[in-house]
Amino acid sequence: MKLICIGRNYTDHIEELENEKPTDPVVFMKPDTSILLKKQPFFIPDFSDDVHHEVEILVKINKVGKYIDKKFAHKYYDEIGLGIDFTARDLQSELKGKGLPWEKAKSFDGAAVIGNWISKNIFENINDIDFHLEKNGEAVQRGNTKFMLWKIDELIEYVSKYFTLKIGDVIFTGTPAGVSAVNPNDILVGYINDEQNFSIKVK
Numbered sequence: 001m002k003l004i005c006i007g008r009n010y011t012d013h014i015e016e017l018e019n020e021k022p023t024d025p026v027v028f029m030k031p032d033t034s035i036l037l038k039k040q041p042f043f044i045p046d047f048s049d050d051v052h053h054e055v056e057i058l059v060k061i062n063k064v065g066k067y068i069d070k071k072f073a074h075k076y077y078d079e080i081g082l083g084i085d086f087t088a089r090d091l092q093s094e095l096k097g098k099g100l101p102w103e104k105a106k107s108f109d110g111a112a113v114i115g116n117w118i119s120k121n122i123f124e125n126i127n128d129i130d131f132h133l134e135k136n137g138e139a140v141q142r143g144n145t146k147f148m149l150w151k152i153d154e155l156i157e158y159v160s161k162y163f164t165l166k167i168g169d170v171i172f173t174g175t176p177a178g179v180s181a182v183n184p185n186d187i188l189v190g191y192i193n194d195e196q197n198f199s200i201k202v203k
């Protein structure tokens, strides 16, 4: 399975990193080895002094598809989740500056947190889901899917032009503002609509 990640999908986060607003979604991937195993702490890798949390809404693909029209995209997922796209920001900035791929900064072991999956049927509107991340009990990132530049069904249409989507693939839909560095002993707790979805200890 693969993790397909979207960058720069919330205006407020584009502004905080002083990035340009894209004309197309920014897409990158993480391998399955980047998934943080359940109940395991996140270890800050030794090659970075500035690993940021990026809390994101996740979508789990439930059938194989290619060239999926956004009108039919809703048939390709039943579950919504929450996760973290951990990013070694110092390494990413260096790679970006050289025009090189981001993989080392985004795809290292443990860099993808996948929380609990929730049936999409509990949400009245998939494009109006509140979520937030608390670091040591304080809310640091708040988002709502209505603020996505490209909504979930549009993302499925877009990425499936390039990659065949397979059962179990996960789409990370981008992060809102409020990213910051994590430190040893931090506790990161993610919430969808005020329901706790995951809790991660940083080491």
Ligand code: ZN
Pocket: 005, 006, 007, 054, 056, 085, 172, 174, 175
């Ligand atoms: Zn991200």
